[in-house]
Amino acid sequence: MKYLILIPMLVAPLLVPGRKLSFAVEAAAQAASQSTVSSPVISADQENSRKARTLLDQAIQGLGGEAFLNIRDKQEEGRTYSFHHGQPTSNGVLFWRFVELPNKERIEITKQRDIAYIYAGDKGYEVTFKGPHPVEPKDLEDYLRRRRFSLDTLLREWSHDPGVALFYDGNALAGNLPAQQITMINPKNEAVSLYFDIETHLPIKKSYTWRDPIDKERNVEEEIYDNYRLVQGVMTAYGFTRYFNGDMQSQRFVNSARYNQGLDDAMFDPNSHYDPNKPSKKH
Numbered sequence: 001m002k003y004l005i006l007i008p009m010l011v012a013p014l015l016v017p018g019r020k021l022s023f024a025v026e027a028a029a030q031a032a033s034q035s036t037v038s039s040p041v042i043s044a045d046q047e048n049s050r051k052a053r054t055l056l057d058q059a060i061q062g063l064g065g066e067a068f069l070n071i072r073d074k075q076e077e078g079r080t081y082s083f084h085h086g087q088p089t090s091n092g093v094l095f096w097r098f099v100e101l102p103n104k105e106r107i108e109i110t111k112q113r114d115i116a117y118i119y120a121g122d123k124g125y126e127v128t129f130k131g132p133h134p135v136e137p138k139d140l141e142d143y144l145r146r147r148r149f150s151l152d153t154l155l156r157e158w159s160h161d162p163g164v165a166l167f168y169d170g171n172a173l174a175g176n177l178p179a180q181q182i183t184m185i186n187p188k189n190e191a192v193s194l195y196f197d198i199e200t201h202l203p204i205k206k207s208y209t210w211r212d213p214i215d216k217e218r219n220v221e222e223e224i225y226d227n228y229r230l231v232q233g234v235m236t237a238y239g240f241t242r243y244f245n246g247d248m249q250s251q252r253f254v255n256s257a258r259y260n261q262g263l264d265d266a267m268f269d270p271n272s273h274y275d276p277n278k279p280s281k282k283h
Helices: 002-014 023-063 137-148 151-156
Strands: 073-084 093-100 104-109 115-120 123-128 131-134 165-174 177-185 191-197 203-211 218-231 234-244 247-259
Touching: 023 151, 023 165, 023 177, 023 191, 023 234, 123 137, 151 203, 165 191, 177 203, 218 247
Parallel strands: none
Antiparallel strands: 073 093, 073 247, 093 104, 104 115, 115 123, 123 131, 165 177, 177 191, 191 203, 203 218, 218 234, 234 247
């Protein structure tokens, strides 16, 4: 804008017959022209990022705001189903799930709760009556990738990382539901798309792609969140469905959920001989 003010002052004494504009005036005019052309592009990018940021903030508020951000641990009980090529492989299995943020998780299955999967940091174990055994490397790799792209990680870590680029993608469909979509790209060039309910702003879908290091094929993983209920001030999804390359892979239906109850450290130690049927007072 300052160049536009200076140009008439510089040009006036030079407007005589046969005399050309000085180099300085031409440079000023060129700079003003470039500024006028480029400003709307930068402004549009900033506005797009601002819309994505606003939608993220609305989602966090919709989930409970400070109550959501102050979650230290959570517990879920329910039934889970697995699928192969979109077909169920069983009638469902009872599960108990315990999470201590940011990187500890224990999942117990069967009515007797005698099989557990423990993940702490970058380690994973299957615990049975025979004792603990490391999970298969491929299964651990899959789990760590899902945790890296988990909704908790995206909303708690990625959303506050200045190195993560935010893009507002506009209106979209999440399944059959109208939604608003954003894309987040971290400094490693990993991208995740999030879809939010238009009215409540709650997350209803997440999608990301990754390339298999062995066969180099591109894979798409999607997660659907539904049946939200208010638990201790936090909107909690009681329904969860995961898709892999378009095929349903698993479903989880929660019967009850609790937050910040305090978890026994022994739960996440595969060698502690922790017995879920004889929990400590902290559990």
